[in-house]
Amino acid sequence: xxxxxxxxxxxxxxxxxxxxxxxxxxxxxxxxxxxxxxxxxxxxxxxxxxxxxxxxxxxxxxxxxxxxxxxxxxxxxxxxxxxxxxxxxxxxxxxxxxxx
Amino acid sequence: xxxxxxxxxxxxxxxxxxxxxxxxxxxxxxxxxxxxxxxxxxxxxxxxxxxxxxxxxxxxxxxxxxxxxxxxxxxxxxxxxxxxxxxxxxxxxxxxxxxxxxxxxxxxxxxxxxxxxxxxxxxxxxxxxxxxxxxxxxxxxxxxxxxxxxxxxxxxxxxxxxxxxx
Numbered sequence: 035x036x037x038x039x040x041x042x043x044x045x046x047x048x049x050x051x052x053x054x055x056x057x058x059x060x061x062x063x064x065x066x067x068x069x070x071x072x073x074x075x076x077x078x079x080x081x082x083x084x085x086x087x088x089x090x091x092x093x094x095x096x097x098x099x100x101x102x103x104x105x106x107x108x109x110x111x112x113x114x115x116x117x118x119x120x121x122x123x124x125x126x127x128x129x130x131x132x133x134x
Numbered sequence: 135x136x137x138x139x140x141x142x143x144x145x146x147x148x149x150x151x152x153x154x155x156x157x158x159x160x161x162x163x164x165x166x167x168x169x170x171x172x173x174x175x176x177x178x179x180x181x182x183x184x185x186x187x188x189x190x191x192x193x194x195x196x197x198x199x200x201x202x203x204x205x206x207x208x209x210x211x212x213x214x215x216x217x218x219x220x221x222x223x224x225x226x227x228x229x230x231x232x233x234x235x236x237x238x239x240x241x242x243x244x245x246x247x248x249x250x251x252x253x254x255x256x257x258x259x260x261x262x263x264x265x266x267x268x269x270x271x272x273x274x275x276x277x278x279x280x281x282x283x284x285x286x287x288x289x290x291x292x293x294x295x296x297x298x299x300x
Contacts, residue, residue: 036140036180038251039241044144044177046237048151048170050230055155057226058219063160063206067167070198071151074174077190085181086250090268093183094276097269100193101280105287107198111205112294118209119297127220 041082048075060125066110073103140180147173158218160206168199185262 048071055068077096084092117129150173153166171194178187220226241247269277 036137037248039247040140040144041177041181042241042247044147046234046241047148050234050237051148051151051155053233054230057230058223059155060218060220061160063202063209064154064157064163067154067160067163067202070167070194071154071170074171074194077186078174078177081178081181081183081186083250085183090265093186093265094269094273096186097189098276098280100189102283104193104197105283107201108287108291109294111201112291115205115208115295124209 038082038086041078045075045079045082048072048078060127062114062124062126062129065126066107066114070103070107073099136180140177143173143176143180146170147177156218161203164199164202164206167202168195171195171199183265185265 052068052070052072052075055071056065059065059068077099080092080096080099082092084090084096118124123129147170150166150170154163154170157163157166171190175187175190175195178184178190
């Protein structure tokens with residue numbers, strides 16, 4: 035059987051890769067995709083610990099994470115479409131409307 | 135056998151995640167993110183939770199990625215393909231390296247995870263029946279709240295993306 039630490043290592047490496055995308059990429063769409071990657075790496079940890087602790091709570095939490103992620107993507111892409119309609123830019127640094 | 139499959143799926147997941155971050159074209163990012171999600175679904179099956187694997191494929195590969203691809207299709211994404219990364223990312227890079235080493239140190243330096251790994255049984259996590267019983271008894275309130283969150287997100291997305299009536 036695959037040891038738990040391998041799953042945790044996989045989750046950690048995917049999280050760091052996703053964080054790299056969120057912090058360093060300029061394209062908003064790729065930033066959102068990297069965010070999805072980070073949430074998914076957390077899900078791997080939840081399910082792995084659920085398996086090794088014999089506790090279903092981890093899987094339930096993974097289901098809720100997936101639900102909230104779907105909501106987040108829908109709202110984020112709606113905001114993105116609205117912003118692009120007014121500003122026509124995809125770069126993270128250029129979108130600073132809230133700053134005034 | 136299981137180890138070989140784990141290594142295959144994990145390697146593919148990490149590779150496709152790197153492509154997501156490094157690709158110039160957002161469409162390539164989206165497609166390799168889809169590959170990554172499928173690998174993670176396979177890992178869920180290895181972990182004995184087929185229901186979550188199905189949900190992962192339905193929601194992520196089915197819904198979220200289609201949403202992404204639609205938005206990419208609607209927008210002109212070929213504008214800034216030449217500059218992928220932000221300027222002045224050195225502090226962010228330092229933070230990332232710190233984060234990585236911290237996680238590695240936590241993983242290698244604790245005795246909890248290996249002990250848990252050694253003590254693991256066959257696992258009850260497999261059956262959908264158990265999962266649904268837990269979901270609809272212990273976690274009923276969060277379930278209802280999640281449905282309200284979905285409704286709010288639906289309305290919010292429609293209101294936000296709607297064109298203002300002139």
